[in-house]
Amino acid sequence: MGAWGLGLFESDHDYDIISDLDAEAGLHKLAEDAQAKLKAEEEAKGIKHGEDDDENSVEARISYSIYADHCSDFDLVRTYLQSSGELEKMIEKWTAKAQGWRNPLEWHNPGYKLVLIGACAMMYGCTLKDEFIQYLRDTFTEVGLMRDALKQVDTTLNGPHGFKNGVPYKWGSFGVHEKAKNPDDDLLYPPRPGTAFTLINVPSPGPSLFRAPDNSAFIKKIKARMELIKQEKSNNVCGGCGAADGKDGKALLSCAKCKVRQYCSRECQKDHWETHKQLCAKPPGDPSNNERVKSVTMSANSLSP
Ligand SMILES: [Zn+2]
Numbered sequence: 001m002g003a004w005g006l007g008l009f010e011s012d013h014d015y016d017i018i019s020d021l022d023a024e025a026g027l028h029k030l031a032e033d034a035q036a037k038l039k040a041e042e043e044a045k046g047i048k049h050g051e052d053d054d055e056n057s058v059e060a061r062i063s064y065s066i067y068a069d070h071c072s073d074f075d076l077v078r079t080y081l082q083s084s085g086e087l088e089k090m091i092e093k094w095t096a097k098a099q100g101w102r103n104p105l106e107w108h109n110p111g112y113k114l115v116l117i118g119a120c121a122m123m124y125g126c127t128l129k130d131e132f133i134q135y136l137r138d139t140f141t142e143v144g145l146m147r148d149a150l151k152q153v154d155t156t157l158n159g160p161h162g163f164k165n166g167v168p169y170k171w172g173s174f175g176v177h178e179k180a181k182n183p184d185d186d187l188l189y190p191p192r193p194g195t196a197f198t199l200i201n202v203p204s205p206g207p208s209l210f211r212a213p214d215n216s217a218f219i220k221k222i223k224a225r226m227e228l229i230k231q232e233k234s235n236n237v238c239g240g241c242g243a244a245d246g247k248d249g250k251a252l253l254s255c256a257k258c259k260v261r262q263y264c265s266r267e268c269q270k271d272h273w274e275t276h277k278q279l280c281a282k283p284p285g286d287p288s289n290n291e292r293v294k295s296v297t298m299s300a301n302s303l304s305p
């Protein structure tokens with residue numbers, strides 16, 4: 001088992017779960033049927049096929065996954081997940097398992113699996129029930145996500161620039177090859193030159209030989225932030241006084257950094273900054289954002305593990 005980063009989709013652990021979910025959602029069967037059909041059509045035209053691992057083989061050209069970056073037909077799988085009822089069935093099944101989970105030594109925490117199901121569904125822009133999104137919000141800090149995954153899921157669920165229901169969401173995770181090209185400060189176990197394990201530089205989520213670093217202080221911060229969000233006024237009114245309009249009947253003014261929080265006046269913004277600074281964040285893609293976002297944009301077409 002290896003992990004090459006502390007984010008979602010940056011470990012064998014996550015891809016093993018995805019493979020199980022692909023089978024469970026019926027995507028392996030769907031792909032096999034499509035492969036057989038294409039093979040028959042091409043053979044009828046006299047087209048020869050290579051071995052299974054050949055890049056021209058139908059197996060290499062048709063692969064369906066709940067993880068959109070590994071899928072050869074985004075629209076087909078998106079429609080399938082939305083309309084076959086399989087996604088909903090999986091969410092129901094794993095929510096029930098997560099609620100009844102009593103064995104912390106079990107290899108895959110069902111709550112962790114449920115976060116991955118949600119994350120994958122968001123990549124496809126599936127429309128999710130509010131109660132499911134709320135369940136994820138209530139539980140994601142407790143299921144063993146690693147540091148960067150916690151940050152990712154927090155931003156996604158709690159905003160200010162998170163997942164919009166029904167709109168495809170990009171996670172910005174690094175595949176193993178991208179990670180090798182973009183080393184950052186996640187080298188908790190620095191690579192040993194000359195060994196076969198140079199990329200396996202962080203502990204894997206889930207039970208493993210190495211314990212992941214203690215995230216409890218960080219989780220406390222996330223929870224405090226969620227508490228603040230609950231107390232916040234709607235974004236459609238002034239964050240300070242709650243007025244629906246700006247001064248003299250003008251429109252409300254937006255915070256220059258996040259462009260989400262609105263205010264009736266400079267005074268209300270100043271008074272409210274102590275609170276708002278804990279929630280304020282630049283939109284993704286803003287040029288002054290951190291290196292991680294930049295390198296994801298640059299390597300959008302590069303290899304996945
Ligand atoms: Zn105001």
Ligand SMILES: [Zn+2]
Nearest residue numbers: 255258261280
């Ligand atoms: Zn702001």
